[in-house]
Amino acid sequence: MHSNSKSNRWIKRQTRITRVTHWAWALSMFFLLGSGLQIFNAHPTLYIGDQSGFGFDNSVLALGSGARAFPAWATLPSGVDLATGRIIHFFFAWVLVGSLFLWLLGALLSGHLICDLIPHKGDLRDFKQDVRVHLRLRLPHRRHYGPLQKFSYGLVLFILFPLIVATGLAMSPGINAAVPWLSEVLGGRQTARTLHFCAAFGFLAFFIVHVAMVLLAGPVNEMRSMITGWYHLDEGE
């Protein structure tokens, strides 16, 4: 009856748990990436297997060649300081893992996971249409996530997050003793380190696309929905 009335186009899009954990992840990823690059700089070579080849070659990436691999502006702290890098990294690793569990619990209980994030048949059908819309950079403000949104959030939530946590744990000698299969399924400790590095850049790529989409879709509406929860839908949604 009042489908065109103004009030019907405002929805509470994000729960409090989603909003709080979203910003906890944003903060954690900033500190984890900077401190992670600091840690990487201590030995800027990546390998495949259990060990690092010094008497043989199993390296897949070598940066820096004696000089600093990642420059001062990219690392936390900016100077060469592995000890502080590790302290920052492991503190925010705990923040990240804690908020991931909190989010998962909330998303399961509220139905957010099942209703909003798991793709449905319709998503497959609308996929091409959604790609076309994105290519034209005209991003709609819909009641539900579109297929591309589900795809990219799914990639981060169900692939990148588990991968970066698992590969991180696989590098810990303490975890390694108690749970040896973890590093084994990941291809050995040094492969796990390589995958951890790749996953970090996967997050960086997601962050760039994510921020670009927010800016294109209208930063005020998008930011509001992730801060207060309120989201303004397009007409007719």
Next chain:
Amino acid sequence: MAGALITRRRALRMTGSGLGAMALGGCNILDGLSDLDHPLRAYMERANVLTMAAQRGLLDRDALAQEFQLADIRQPQRPNGVTNPQDADYLKHLNAEFETYRLEVSGQVARPLSLSLRALSAMPARSQITRHDCVEGWSCIAQWTGVPLSTVLERAGVLPGAKYVLFHCFDTIERSLSGGVKYYETIDLVDAMHPQTILAYGMNGSALPVPNGAPLRLRVERQLGYKMAKYIRAIEVVDSFETFGRGRGGYWEDRGYEWYAGI
């Protein structure tokens, strides 16, 4: 449409400069974290206590570190830190092919010991092929042979109330105006009594080479390399390590590294 474009562009510019200012300002503020007394650093370092509690509490305390096959030894063990000590007392033992060397075991023990290399080799030995994980990020697989630390500690008789085992080393790792700083390390009794924690005198089938810590080095297989003191001169059983060095339990710990290096 044109209006929208300008808004977008302006929004991009504003966000960009905002992030830039944040990053620049943030870096300067965050560099203060390198100071060991920074309160925020001290707070963040408490995550190490959480890590240790989680690993000790949730996982099997007696779990053995992964052991590898002879075929996995594909290269010499990469040495790190001090690789050629020039300390007079060390050189004296080295020149005598460690015939004069005695491992002193003292502190909170019922029977202080003084053990020659021969006496240590006569004790039941353990060999293990394990992966050495350096805090820098690299790993290297080698075979280690030595006497379990638990055997030595049981012979000495650890007194009730003792909590840590402190390793005094021969090597001066840092020279400063106030004199040299010698390497030292501490581990707790859970790790000290672990079957894979050995005082190694052999590596890859021969005597332990000087760069890797001859005549005696520690292996604590469930922690990082810096816990595994080389060139061990004496072992002291203590209830606290606050009075040693700068009080954080080891040479690298005193320079900001975590005491628990199981991560």
